[in-house]
Amino acid sequence: MADVDDAGWAGRSMARVVAPARPRKLAKVPFVELAEGRLQGVVSSGSDVGRVYVSSITANTHAYHCSTNNNRPCGGLGGAPCKHLQTLANEAVLQYGLERVARYLRVEPDASTNTGAELLHGLNARHEPSSAAVVFSRFLRYLSYLEVPGSTTPLPELHWFPSTRVAS
Amino acid sequence: MRGTQIAALTAGHPAGLTDALNLVEGLDAALTRGLARVGDEDAAALAGLAGALATTPLANLVAEAVDKIIAGSGAHEYVAALAGARSAVFGAVHDALLGQVDVAFERSRAPWAPVPPAAPDEVSPAAPGEMSPALAGARAWLSEVAVTGWRGVNHELVAGAGSAVEAALAVPELRRLAVLLDGLAAELRACVPVARMPQLPQRRWADLWSRGVLLAQETAAGDTALSVAERVSGRLLPLAVDVHEHDTAVQFQVHALLEPAGGGPPRLVRTAVGAAKVDSIVGPALWRLLPAQSVLLAALAQRRGVLVSDVPIRGADVYWQDDRARLDEPVDPFAAARVLLPGALAAAPHPVDRHPAGIAEPVLIEGYAVSAQEGGLTVELDGHRLAVAVDRLPSCGPLTPELVAASTACLGLLRWDAGQWLLQPVAVQATVKRKIVAVHTGDWACGVTDAKAAKADAKAGDAVLVLRERAGRLLRR
Numbered sequence: 001m002a003d004v005d006d007a008g009w010a011g012r013s014m015a016r017v018v019a020p021a022r023p024r025k026l027a028k029v030p031f032v033e034l035a036e037g038r039l040q041g042v043v044s045s046g047s048d049v050g051r052v053y054v055s056s057i058t059a060n061t062h063a064y065h066c067s068t069n070n071n072r073p074c075g076g077l078g079g080a081p082c083k084h085l086q087t088l089a090n091e092a093v094l095q096y097g098l099e100r101v102a103r104y105l106r107v108e109p110d111a112s113t114n115t116g117a118e119l120l121h122g123l124n125a126r127h128e129p130s131s132a133a134v135v136f137s138r139f140l141r142y143l144s145y146l147e148v149p150g151s152t153t154p155l156p157e158l159h160w161f162p163s164t165r166v167a168s
Numbered sequence: 169m170r171g172t173q174i175a176a177l178t179a180g181h182p183a184g185l186t187d188a189l190n191l192v193e194g195l196d197a198a199l200t201r202g203l204a205r206v207g208d209e210d211a212a213a214l215a216g217l218a219g220a221l222a223t224t225p226l227a228n229l230v231a232e233a234v235d236k237i238i239a240g241s242g243a244h245e246y247v248a249a250l251a252g253a254r255s256a257v258f259g260a261v262h263d264a265l266l267g268q269v270d271v272a273f274e275r276s277r278a279p280w281a282p283v284p285p286a287a288p289d290e291v292s293p294a295a296p297g298e299m300s301p302a303l304a305g306a307r308a309w310l311s312e313v314a315v316t317g318w319r320g321v322n323h324e325l326v327a328g329a330g331s332a333v334e335a336a337l338a339v340p341e342l343r344r345l346a347v348l349l350d351g352l353a354a355e356l357r358a359c360v361p362v363a364r365m366p367q368l369p370q371r372r373w374a375d376l377w378s379r380g381v382l383l384a385q386e387t388a389a390g391d392t393a394l395s396v397a398e399r400v401s402g403r404l405l406p407l408a409v410d411v412h413e414h415d416t417a418v419q420f421q422v423h424a425l426l427e428p429a430g431g432g433p434p435r436l437v438r439t440a441v442g443a444a445k446v447d448s449i450v451g452p453a454l455w456r457l458l459p460a461q462s463v464l465l466a467a468l469a470q471r472r473g474v475l476v477s478d479v480p481i482r483g484a485d486v487y488w489q490d491d492r493a494r495l496d497e498p499v500d501p502f503a504a505a506r507v508l509l510p511g512a513l514a515a516a517p518h519p520v521d522r523h524p525a526g527i528a529e530p531v532l533i534e535g536y537a538v539s540a541q542e543g544g545l546t547v548e549l550d551g552h553r554l555a556v557a558v559d560r561l562p563s564c565g566p567l568t569p570e571l572v573a574a575s576t577a578c579l580g581l582l583r584w585d586a587g588q589w590l591l592q593p594v595a596v597q598a599t600v601k602r603k604i605v606a607v608h609t610g611d612w613a614c615g616v617t618d619a620k621a622a623k624a625d626a627k628a629g630d631a632v633l634v635l636r637e638r639a640g641r642l643l644r645r
């Protein structure tokens with residue numbers, strides 16, 4: 001949210017509100033999002049190409065959970081977030097930047113925090129089971145965008161959304 | 169473009185512009201606080217808007233809507249009348265600004281040719297009084313947002329957009345509405361809780377909201393129907409490609425000169441191709457979303473003309489059909505613009521699309537000086553200055569602010585926002601290592617041509633491929 005302090009920002013049709021996602025490799029974490037009050041996503045299993053883990057952490061309570069998409073609890077959940085959650089948080093920081101992830105999780109990272117895993121480590125997080133179905137269905141819906149046919153009809157509204165290389 | 173033309177744009181605003189923008193600002197502030205309980209200040213602003221439209225065909229509609237809204241109604245028809253009023257004001261602003269361009273550049277512009285309404289038996293199969301569920305969902309969400317106000321937007325309200333987007337996305341005729349709602353919802357999602365933001369992009373969100381309301385009316389799409397389009401053949405000379413993207417959509421809009429096969433002056437046209445995507449597909453990977461448009465991509469990457477035969481055109485919009493296009497000889501867009509742009513015939517947009525944000529007029533500017541000021545760039549010619557929209561250089565091409573700063577010639581799109589004209593570069597000629605190079609936004613349409621950028625692109629991996637593989641495994645089980 002650059003320019004927020006600029007008096008003209010509120011009056012600009014082209015005010016840039018969200019920085020575009022930064023490029024990252026998708027193989028390990030095909031899906032991560034800050035939505036519905038959670039940092040949530042899907043992490044590929046290291047051993048089985050057909051399996052994915054669904055991991056999430058709630059923004060205001062810092063309650064976390066990780067399970068397979070069939071709701072089988074992750075074996076790595078001891079007293080702390082598992083490696084899937086750490087990977088998820090790392091990729092979230094790559095995609096959105098540390099500042100935005102921290103703001104969403106309502107934490108103030110200290111100067112030594114650089115990665116998502118470090119951010120998680122600084123939280124007073126607790127385990128609380130939640131359903132994988134909600135997140136997994138959002139992932140399926142996300143993937144379904146790639147099945148939407150292309151268009152050759154002009155979409156004039158996209159003039160409000162110029163592509164940019166400038167990080168805001 | 170000459171210095172005097174910059175001066176003609178920047179010397180003063182069209183008459184009435186400030187008043188018009190003040191009317192809009194009043195409505196935008198009301199939408200920020202929400203229409204549920206309209207306070208005195210907002211009531212005065214709404215009444216002012218109704219008063220300004222008192223001599224127009226919208227007069228009664230808007231006056232009644234304002235009364236009802238002030239009295240506490242949030243019914244969609246009243247909310248929609250406000251969106252219509254706001255769009256009408258911006259339509260007038262658009263026309264005045266485009267008129268300024270046409271005078272400065274002596275650009276001829278064909279008016280929009282409306283199509284006579286279709287006979288009742290040719291209209292959509294939907295029974296009378298029956299609204300498509302997708303439109304109904306979009307309207308309900310847009311009304312709720314207006315009643316709540318931007319400040320009140322929370323996770324639940326944002327999540328409510330999901331089903332409206334999904335329904336609209338499933339109907340090809342509602343693609344515009346779907347893409348708009350998805351883009352707006354993503355911004356709101358990123359800003360929740362909005363109440364905590366020190367300042368809101370209230371002009372922008374109200375723009376998107378009111379366009380959304382217009383697109384959610386039954387009559388919105390009819391006049392752009394392909395069945396009523398004129399058809400043309402001829403040679404297209406691409407000048408520039410403008411790239412638009414949000415998390416789930418990308419559009420490449422090519423501005424071009426069309427030399428009609430039957431002779432006559434060249435026409436200033438554009439053609440757009442787009443794809444749905446997800447947020448993690450960014451940068452040069454965007455081009456890989458368009459495998460079906462290989463002729464257009466090759467024309468951009470190789471800077472070649474294209475022969476099109478019998479393709480539909482409405483106003484300035486050529487509807488791209490890759491199978492009706494053939495690559496032609498190489499074309500230097502700078503030379504084409506120099507020779508043909510001054511005499512080209514432009515066209516006015518569809519009435520619904522008349523908003524300053526849609527103004528993107530191709531211009532060629534040469535022999536200027538570039539200076540860096542307040543973090544931005546400015547071009548100066550004969551003592552007249554124009555700000556550069558550096559933040560509109562796309563992520564999928566080689567054009568950088570550094571190249572713009574080192575440039576001596578620029579193909580650009582004239583833009584207007586918040587009272588200011590801007591130059592959006594789409595191609596430059598610049599001196600790099602004592603050589604003049606030409607760099608265009610579309611240079612990487614068929615793959616990254618710069619070794620360093622290609623390495624970075626390869627390192628990121630093929631996002632489209634990875635996600636398609638995941639979709640293949642998970643979606644069809």
Ligand SMILES: [Zn+2]
Nearest residue numbers: 066074082084
């Ligand atoms: Zn796990």
